[in-house]
Amino acid sequence: MEYKFSDRVLTLKPSAIREIFKYAADPSVVSLSAGNPSPEAFPVKEIAEISARIFAERPIDALQYSFTEGYPALRETIAAYMKDRHNVGRDFDGVLITSGAQQVMDLLTKSLCNEGDVVICEAPSFIGSLNTFRSYRARLRGVPMEPDGMNMNELERALKEEPRARFIYTIPNFQNPSGITMSWEKRQAMYALAKKYGVLILEDNPYGDLRFSGEHVPPVKSLDEDGLVVYCGSFSKVVSPGMRVGYAIAPQELLQKMVVCKQGEDVHTNIWSQMICQELMTKYDFDAHLDRLRAIYREKSAFTMKLLDEHLVPHGVTYLPIEGGLFLWCTLPDGVDMPAFCKEAVLRKVCVVPGNAFLTDENEPCQSFRINYSTPTNEQLEKGIRILGELAAEVCR
Amino acid sequence: MEYKFSDRVLTLKPSAIREIFKYAADPSVVSLSAGNPSPEAFPVKEIAEISARIFAERPIDALQYSFTEGYPALRETIAAYMKDRHNVGRDFDGVLITSGAQQVMDLLTKSLCNEGDVVICEAPSFIGSLNTFRSYRARLRGVPMEPDGMNMNELERALKEEPRARFIYTIPNFQNPSGITMSWEKRQAMYALAKKYGVLILEDNPYGDLRFSGEHVPPVKSLDEDGLVVYCGSFSKVVSPGMRVGYAIAPQELLQKMVVCKQGEDVHTNIWSQMICQELMTKYDFDAHLDRLRAIYREKSAFTMKLLDEHLVPHGVTYLPIEGGLFLWCTLPDGVDMPAFCKEAVLRKVCVVPGNAFLTDENEPCQSFRINYSTPTNEQLEKGIRILGELAAEVCR
Numbered sequence: 001m002e003y004k005f006s007d008r009v010l011t012l013k014p015s016a017i018r019e020i021f022k023y024a025a026d027p028s029v030v031s032l033s034a035g036n037p038s039p040e041a042f043p044v045k046e047i048a049e050i051s052a053r054i055f056a057e058r059p060i061d062a063l064q065y066s067f068t069e070g071y072p073a074l075r076e077t078i079a080a081y082m083k084d085r086h087n088v089g090r091d092f093d094g095v096l097i098t099s100g101a102q103q104v105m106d107l108l109t110k111s112l113c114n115e116g117d118v119v120i121c122e123a124p125s126f127i128g129s130l131n132t133f134r135s136y137r138a139r140l141r142g143v144p145m146e147p148d149g150m151n152m153n154e155l156e157r158a159l160k161e162e163p164r165a166r167f168i169y170t171i172p173n174f175q176n177p178s179g180i181t182m183s184w185e186k187r188q189a190m191y192a193l194a195k196k197y198g199v200l201i202l203e204d205n206p207y208g209d210l211r212f213s214g215e216h217v218p219p220v221k222s223l224d225e226d227g228l229v230v231y232c233g234s235f236s237k238v239v240s241p242g243m244r245v246g247y248a249i250a251p252q253e254l255l256q257k258m259v260v261c262k263q264g265e266d267v268h269t270n271i272w273s274q275m276i277c278q279e280l281m282t283k284y285d286f287d288a289h290l291d292r293l294r295a296i297y298r299e300k301s302a303f304t305m306k307l308l309d310e311h312l313v314p315h316g317v318t319y320l321p322i323e324g325g326l327f328l329w330c331t332l333p334d335g336v337d338m339p340a341f342c343k344e345a346v347l348r349k350v351c352v353v354p355g356n357a358f359l360t361d362e363n364e365p366c367q368s369f370r371i372n373y374s375t376p377t378n379e380q381l382e383k384g385i386r387i388l389g390e391l392a393a394e395v396c397r
Numbered sequence: 398m399e400y401k402f403s404d405r406v407l408t409l410k411p412s413a414i415r416e417i418f419k420y421a422a423d424p425s426v427v428s429l430s431a432g433n434p435s436p437e438a439f440p441v442k443e444i445a446e447i448s449a450r451i452f453a454e455r456p457i458d459a460l461q462y463s464f465t466e467g468y469p470a471l472r473e474t475i476a477a478y479m480k481d482r483h484n485v486g487r488d489f490d491g492v493l494i495t496s497g498a499q500q501v502m503d504l505l506t507k508s509l510c511n512e513g514d515v516v517i518c519e520a521p522s523f524i525g526s527l528n529t530f531r532s533y534r535a536r537l538r539g540v541p542m543e544p545d546g547m548n549m550n551e552l553e554r555a556l557k558e559e560p561r562a563r564f565i566y567t568i569p570n571f572q573n574p575s576g577i578t579m580s581w582e583k584r585q586a587m588y589a590l591a592k593k594y595g596v597l598i599l600e601d602n603p604y605g606d607l608r609f610s611g612e613h614v615p616p617v618k619s620l621d622e623d624g625l626v627v628y629c630g631s632f633s634k635v636v637s638p639g640m641r642v643g644y645a646i647a648p649q650e651l652l653q654k655m656v657v658c659k660q661g662e663d664v665h666t667n668i669w670s671q672m673i674c675q676e677l678m679t680k681y682d683f684d685a686h687l688d689r690l691r692a693i694y695r696e697k698s699a700f701t702m703k704l705l706d707e708h709l710v711p712h713g714v715t716y717l718p719i720e721g722g723l724f725l726w727c728t729l730p731d732g733v734d735m736p737a738f739c740k741e742a743v744l745r746k747v748c749v750v751p752g753n754a755f756l757t758d759e760n761e762p763c764q765s766f767r768i769n770y771s772t773p774t775n776e777q778l779e780k781g782i783r784i785l786g787e788l789a790a791e792v793c794r
Contacts (some may be wrong), residue, residue, distance in 0.1 A: 001595070001624040001648070004563075006533075009508050009654045012661075034462075042460045048452035055445035063439045063637035065431075099496055099641075099663040106662045110532070111406050132661035135507070136403075166401075198398070227398045240460035242668040244496075251398070257406045264409075264529040265503045266496040270667040271639040 008137050023351055030384035033351040035176065035326055036375040037237055038300065041293050043280065047240070050279045054272065062272040068263050069255075070097025070247070071274035077281050078233070078247055087222040088231055094252045096259060099269045101206055101234035101246030105132040106265070107258040108167070108202055108230055108248070113138040118165040120158050120199070122150055124358030124368075126176045129169060129204065140360035141165070145175070147320065149182030152189045159197040167200040167230070172220060174207040174325025177358045177370040181323060184217050191223045206234040207325040209290050212298035214323035227251040235277050237326070238290060243273035297324070297374065304328065304373035304381055311389025315396040326374040329355070332367045333396050342369055344391055350384045405534050420748055427781035430748040432573065432723055433772040434634055435697065438690050440677065444637070447676045451669065459669040465660050466652075467494025467644070468671035474678050475630070475644055484619040485628055491649045493656060496666045498603055498631035498643030502529040503662070504655040505564070505599055505627055505645070510535040515562040517555050517596070519547055521755030521765075523573045526566060526601065537757035538562070542572070544717065546579030549586045556594040564597040564627070569617060571604040571722025574755045574767035578720060581614050588620045603631040604722040606687050609695035611720035624648040632674050634723070635687060640670035694721070694771065701725065701770035701778055708786025712793040723771040726752070729764045730793050739766055741788055747781045 023029055054062045069075065075095040082088040089095075098104050105128075113119070115137040121130060123142030133140060141158050143150045149172070159165060168190065172182040182190070194201045203220045221231035230250040235243065248258065262268070280286060301322060308319050308328065316333040330352075332338050342354040355368035373381060420426055451459050466472065472492040479485040486492075495501050502525075510516070512534040518527060520539030530537060538555050540547045546569070556562060565587065569579040579587070591598045600617045618628035627647040632640065645655065659665070677683060698719060705716050705725065713730040727749075729735050739751040752765035770778060 001597075003597075003648075003650055004509070005654055006507065006509055006511050006514075008511075009657060012654075012657050036462050039457050039461065042457065044452060044456040044460070047460070048449070048456070051448050051452065052445070055441060055448065059441040059445070060436050060439065063441070063444070063639045064436065065433050065633075065638045099667075102661070103663050110403065112401070112403055114403050114405075117403075128660070128664070131657075135658060135661045200398075200400075236462075241462045241664075242460045244663055244665070244667050251400075253400055257402055257409075260406060260409050260528075261532060263525070264499070264532045265662060266500050266641060267525070267638075268641070270496075270641045270670055272670070273667055 008135055011137070012131065012135055023346055029346070029349045029351055030376060030380045030387070031351045032371045032373070032376060032384050033353045034372050034375040037241065038296055038374045041296055042240055043289055046280060046284050047276055050276050051272070054275055062275055066268045066271040068259050068268045070095065070269060071271060071278060074274045074278040077278055079249070081281065082231075082233070082249060086219050088219055089249050090225065092227050092251050093249055094255045096248045096250070096255050096262070097269050097274055098246045098248060098262070099266055100236060100241070100244040101204065101232050102128060102132065103262070103265070104230070104232040104246055104248045105129045105202070105204070107261045109133050109136045109138060110261045111254065111257040112166045112200070116164060118162045120155070120162065120165050120168045121360055122170055122175065123360055124177055124355060125169065126171060126204070127357050130360065133169070138166070142360035145178055145180055147180060149180060149186040150190065152186060152193070155190065156193055159193060159199060165197070165199050167202050168194060169202045169204065170220070171204045171206075173205055173217070174210065174322060174327070176207070176325070177327050177353070177355065178329045179320050179322040179325055179327050181217060187217065187220045188223065191220055191228065194228050195226055201229045202232065203229055204232045206237050209238050210293060210297055210326070211324035212294045212301065221249065230254065238293060239277055239280060243270070243276065245269060245273050245277050297326070300373055300378070303378060304371070304385070307381060307385040311385050312392055315389065315392040317392050317396065326372055328371045328373060329368055330371055332392070334367065336367070336395050338367050338369060341391065341395060345388060348387050348391065350387045352388070405532055408534070409528065409532055420743055426743070426746045426748055427773060427777045427784070428748045429768045429770070429773060429781050430750045431769050431772040434638065435693055435771045438693055439637055440686055443677060443681055444673055447673050448669070451672055459672055463665045463668040465656050465665045467492065467666060468668060468675060471671045471675040474675055476646070478678065479628075479630070479646060483616050485616055486646050487622065489624050489648050490646055491652045493645045493647070493652050493659070494666050494671055495643045495645060495659070496663055497633060497638070497641040498601065498629050499525055499529065500659070500662070501627070501629040501643055501645045502526045502599070502601070504658045505651075506530050506533045506535060507658045508651065508654040509563045509597070513561060515559045517552070517559065517562050517565045518757055519567060519572065520757055521574055521752060522566065523568060523601070524754050527757065530566070535563070539757035542575055542577055544577060546577060546583040547587065549583060549590070552587065553590055556590060556596060562594070562596050564599050565591060566599045566601065567617070568601045568603075570602055570614070571607065571719060571724070573604070573722070574724050574750070574752065575726045576717050576719040576722055576724050578614060584614065584617045585620065588617055588625070591625050592623055598626045599629065600626055601629045603634050606635050607690060607694055607723070608721035609691045609698065618646065627651065635690060636674055636677060640667070640673065642666060642670050642674050694723070697770055697775070700775060701768070701782070704778060704782040708782050709789055712786065712789035714789050714793065723769055725768045725770060726765055727768055729789075731764065733764070733792050735764050735766060738788065738792060742785060745784050745788065747784045749785070
């Protein structure tokens with residue numbers, strides 16, 4: 001049988017990162033290419049306790065069909081928490097629980113974009129989301145990043161030149177892959193531009209709770225009096241990615257369309273994991289848990305940046321110091337062939353992600369690669385970055 | 398802000414069944430409209446045990462990111478089980494774990510259908526799947542059902558008249574909503590027609606293990622030497638729907654596209670629930686568990702059919718006796734206004750699903766409604782069907 005595929009999948013490629021995972025699965029390879037939370041960051045004892053309690057006290061609630069919109073108690077908990085802590089959510093907003101934050105990208109694109117419509121993205125940006133946008137045949141328009149977020153003149157130019165722009169996709173805190181945090185001034189400017197041009201904002205904030213230094217910057221959604229912003233949150237980096245629980249806070253009118261799309265995709269999100277998240281947030285000291293995570297990542301990122309200073313910076317490799325999140329963005333000196341560098345690194349048993357994977361057009365020139373520091377052990381970080389340093393010594397002259 | 402939605406969601410309506418659930422949530426209403434497994438059917442003790450063991454012995458495996466294709470041990474277990482028991486799976490096939498069986502419908506449609514492509518469906522058929530096909534703007538072509546499955550002449554006519562047909566969607570066992578099981582002869586005929594016209598088959602089999610009388614009929618996929626059939630299985634009716642675990646067994650070439658689509662939708666399926674299913678199938682007596690379910694449904698369906706015989710049949714309402722599954726399909730005499738009957742039933746606090754909800758065109762005439770017997774208690778069944786009988790006595794003359 002010769003299969004005939006839809007146009008959309010013919011143009012889709014598997015995520016370059018998930019392909020790289022296949023090399024990374026070789027135990028002799030030091031993988032700096034993942035984006036996994038540190039194994040020590042999981043609240044295992046608490047999850048085990050809650051799970052045992054659920055099956056002792058109300059097993060059917062955790063096993064029967066549930067609501068597409070999500071577990072009501074979790075939706076209420078998130079709404080109250082986000083309003084209280086971050087001034088996120090107005091009367092016109094609601095909460096939808098999704099099967100991981102990735103599903104928010106999917107459902108919003110499905111609800112808003114016809115083929116050929118445009119999503120304005122940070123360049124670089126998270127490849128998983130870019131591929132989701134592409135899967136609905138949306139066209140991507142990249143806006144260059146600066147150390148404090150998107151270049152706002154370029155954003156306005158994109159909004160002017162792209163009448164079919166449907167939303168601006170931003171990861172405002174400790175962006176994946178660049179580690180960049182958008183300044184408060186730029187968040188206000190982005191909101192004003194979205195309003196001026198009548199284009200929505202998709203604010204993806206999986207790492208916001210993982211700030212381990214510097215000053216908190218409020219979400220773009222905290223400015224939203226006009227129903228312009230879809231806020232996307234996730235339990236993947238603060239509880240467990242294997243559970244697949246994320247959420248959207250967005251105007252009800254938009255959420256209703258996303259709910260209809262979700263019915264057709266997976267009916268509802270695994271209910272046991274929603275109950276776990278709800279109890280973790282309400283019956284345990286969730287703030288203390290987040291503090292513990294921040295302490296883990298503060299120490300581990302400092303250790304990693306010190307290694308970069310020792311082994312890579314002397315050869316002209318630069319990186320942006322981070323205040324949170326899981327990624328470091330390293331840039332090779334001009335003239336060095338970045339893809340060749342990453343390929344040679346794999347042969348020497350170190351995996352990093354070539355930066356062009358995060359561009360709207362993978363063929364654009366790029367001197368950067370992404371390092372993840374949360375998954376490897378300290379020993380692996382030491383070994384991996386030492387090998388990258390040796391390679392840099394050879395190729396950066 | 399005035400929102401501009403994609404064409405696909407503008408034509409989508411929320412599932413009529415899930416809308417009816419909102420009435421059904423009123424505790425004074427007897428709901429015969431759901432499709433939930435009976436609460437006594439859940440293997441609660443076993444799930445609690447397995448879950449405790451996972452968190453004691455290998456918590457990180459259940460909490461960390463996992464593979465888009467699914468938990469390897471579960472994929473192997475399913476492949477061996479389905480080959481062994483049902484001769485399903487050839488060398489060219491693979492297994493993909495999905496977030497409920499609904500996601501198989503979604504991923505296959507996404508992989509195969511451009512806007513305007515055609516899905517050939519049984520008429521009536523499961524509304525959840527029909528809405529998924531519609532969400533990719535596929536056009537639905539219904540083929541009338543007979544007591545032993547689709548009318549094969551009409552199927553061939555549809556295949557001739559629809560050059561853009563991409564697959565035939567069938568629920569061969571105890572179909573939702575009609576309760577019909579396709580005969581072995583028709584399964585062979587359907588396979589031959591699919592081969593002749595080069596069109597795939599999507600075989601959706603959520604109820605196959607719930608046969609409580611009559612003779613087992615092998616799956617269409619057991620015939621598949623040509624890579625024509627995508628088999629869709631589910632743990633929703635035999636373990637727990639709240640867990641959201643389903644799977645596809647299909648040619649690798651197709652599965653690879655579905656995997657890329659799944660990456661963009663939810664990255665992977667909740668891993669804890671995959672581990673639960675795997676241990677239930679391998680460390681417990683899964684056959685004994687299925688026997689227990691069949692005993693529950695055998696007794697409960699007999700009880701319900703007896704009530705229908707007593708209260709509805711005397712007024713000219715007919716129904717198809719079932720040998721498995723969760724649904725009974727009742728047909729009002731000609732001349733009775735079915736939608737008005739269902740509306741009046743709701744006012745009298747009994748919820749059933751009007752049959753036209755399951756047609757490819759809801760505006761076609763329909764005399765039938767669907768009853769679910771697995772969710773209500775015996776007392777609720779008695780009360781509900783007695784009220785339907787009183788109503789039938791008034792309107793069927």
